[in-house]
Amino acid sequence: MWRVRIHGRGGQGIKTAGQILGTAGFYSGYQAQDFPLYGAERRGAPVIAFTRISEEDILERGPISSPDIILIGDETLLNDPQSAPLCGADPSTVIFINSARIPDQLSEKFSVKTADLTELCLKRLNNRSIYGSALSAVGACLLGTIDLQVFLLAMEDELTQHGISHQMLKGNIDLVSEIFSIIEPAVISQRTEEAITAKSLVSPSLLPVIDGAPIILNPGNMVLHKTGNWRVERPEIDLERCNDCLICYARCPDGVIGLTPEGRPEINYEYCKGCMICAQECAGHFIQTVRETGTFP
Numbered sequence: 001m002w003r004v005r006i007h008g009r010g011g012q013g014i015k016t017a018g019q020i021l022g023t024a025g026f027y028s029g030y031q032a033q034d035f036p037l038y039g040a041e042r043r044g045a046p047v048i049a050f051t052r053i054s055e056e057d058i059l060e061r062g063p064i065s066s067p068d069i070i071l072i073g074d075e076t077l078l079n080d081p082q083s084a085p086l087c088g089a090d091p092s093t094v095i096f097i098n099s100a101r102i103p104d105q106l107s108e109k110f111s112v113k114t115a116d117l118t119e120l121c122l123k124r125l126n127n128r129s130i131y132g133s134a135l136s137a138v139g140a141c142l143l144g145t146i147d148l149q150v151f152l153l154a155m156e157d158e159l160t161q162h163g164i165s166h167q168m169l170k171g172n173i174d175l176v177s178e179i180f181s182i183i184e185p186a187v188i189s190q191r192t193e194e195a196i197t198a199k200s201l202v203s204p205s206l207l208p209v210i211d212g213a214p215i216i217l218n219p220g221n222m223v224l225h226k227t228g229n230w231r232v233e234r235p236e237i238d239l240e241r242c243n244d245c246l247i248c249y250a251r252c253p254d255g256v257i258g259l260t261p262e263g264r265p266e267i268n269y270e271y272c273k274g275c276m277i278c279a280q281e282c283a284g285h286f287i288q289t290v291r292e293t294g295t296f297p
């Protein structure tokens, strides 16, 4: 059995990635199982999806604590304790990171592969942050047991259910075909049942009822939740050209654009989630979009 765990953020198509990979495995003649795990449905919050593919009946249930392959759609998740994407990894785990960089510290401990899916998605889909088909294609390539044509059929079936346009489907086909041409199959070791069941995943536990209720018991606690690491893209204000109209200040949905003592707009990157509404609202286009690359641990 191959166990694949996919990490990303709400809105990046992580659940879809697990579904496409599972369906592609099934269409290839294997047994397959896929399901996501996330908390409140919220764009930017960490999301995990799981896919099991096997020649035998799949009797395992629940989250994959000891994956053969970990696909990480957003490298900033490496520093996010809520996501903990490396949890359960050992030297035999193949780790893929959507990144243009080679992470030396991780390469010393694990089998790490990278590709800049964000740029590929921009090129083929004109979208930097939807990785459903891209990540599942990487998973299929690393497994080396799923044919491109079968994968495309599975992807089309899954994406059609989401009402995808003909143009976007064509873009996804081009994207996946390119990924199949650059990602080589990985060497995946056989693991014992003992090795697989020995580790426990960081899994969500049920909160006491009072904490889980949809009420705010501690007003003003937003300051504790530094959401800046949700960002895939960073807004940067060109202060040379900015005319201080403060439209961005008024329109930021999270209120993270403040004013300097001189009355100029200033973004607080500890909390900015990178929604880019400010960039869309700036009439002079004085807010640039810069790719966020995060840091490796």
Ligand code: SF4
Pocket (backbone or CB within 6 Å): 237, 238, 241, 242, 243, 244, 245, 246, 247, 248, 249, 265, 281, 282, 283, 284, 285, 286, 287
């Ligand atoms: S909307 Fe644009 S011009 Fe206005 S304050 Fe913001 S960055 Fe400056």
Ligand code: SF4
Pocket (backbone or CB within 6 Å): 235, 251, 252, 253, 254, 255, 256, 257, 267, 271, 272, 273, 274, 275, 276, 277, 278, 279
């Ligand atoms: S991207 Fe702009 S609008 Fe969105 S949270 Fe950051 S500063 Fe606010």
